[in-house]
Amino acid sequence: MDIKNICILGAGNLGTRIALQAALSGFDVVVYDIEQKALDFSLTTMQKILSHLHRAGQIREDIDASFPAKIRFTLDPQEAVRDADVISESVTEDLEVKKKVWRQFGAIAPEKTIFTTNTSYLLASMFAEESGRQEKFCAFHFHDVFYSRVVDIMPHSDTDPGIIPILEDLGRKLNQVPIILKKENPGYLFNTLLLALLGAAAKLLNREVASFQDIDRAWMVNFHMPMGPFGIMDSVGLDTAWHIISALPDRHSQAFAALLKTYLDKGKLGEKAGEGFYSYPNPEFKKPEFIM
């Protein structure tokens, strides 16, 4: 199957990045969201990412901030999916939202379309059936797209094995390193490891063992890392982090979810909102003196 057209559902943090990378890789891309302000945010974010990539010398000179104009943005579901060879879904990490979206798009997508979800901790098998075509459905999970380039390909028990090599090839064309899982696992590989780190950091903060800055500092200095667990949560988005952590039943996760909720209630959603644990665009952990 020759993939040409990619439809992105959800113009947030990740949908934006996947869409931009897909367009840079030569695919025709349509980005769909239910909110105009999300589409506006997506366009502005793409321009910012392009200027970062330029500064880092990771992008061709002739691709400038006007490039996202080649990407179509729409609030119309029919238009979004009309020619889609692949749907990459990055809507809010909430089971009911995912179910609703897949009922909607399963009913209107062309026969040829491969369905993929970018869910971080849910399993595709929890909502693939809603699409009415679970054999065409597979988790295709990105991390940060530009700097963290693993893409997990995680079939569920009804996934047609024939779509795995298509997604593997697509992953490579999107400049990712595809990793195929043998079975479903919440959090794939990397996120399972990451959640253990974030959980330990949250527990230290909840127990008031140290400030979030010192917890980050300990990790950054010893492992030569550009950010620590709380910086990571800011970059993921505290709302996405809250969705994941609040679904975990243990006492420490629930206590940390309650703390995160106080940030969300103040509009502190992390880097994308300009404030989370740190303030952006110049968070203190990026200053040289932070790790002195």
Ligand SMILES: NC(=O)c1ccc[n+]([C@@H]2O[C@H](COP(=O)([O-])OP(=O)(O)OC[C@H]3O[C@@H](n4cnc5c(N)ncnc54)[C@H](O)[C@@H]3O)[C@@H](O)[C@H]2O)c1
């Ligand atoms: N943030 C990360 O670092 C990260 C990494 C990998 C995977 N993911 C996964 O990607 C998905 C999106 O995460 P995000 O951080 O981009 O979230 P986000 O909150 O930044 O964006 C979600 C978008 O979905 C839109 N949306 C909500 N309901 C919708 C609907 N019915 N139809 C269409 N759009 C709808 C929202 O308007 C919003 O723009 C989640 O499943 C998350 O687990 C996130």
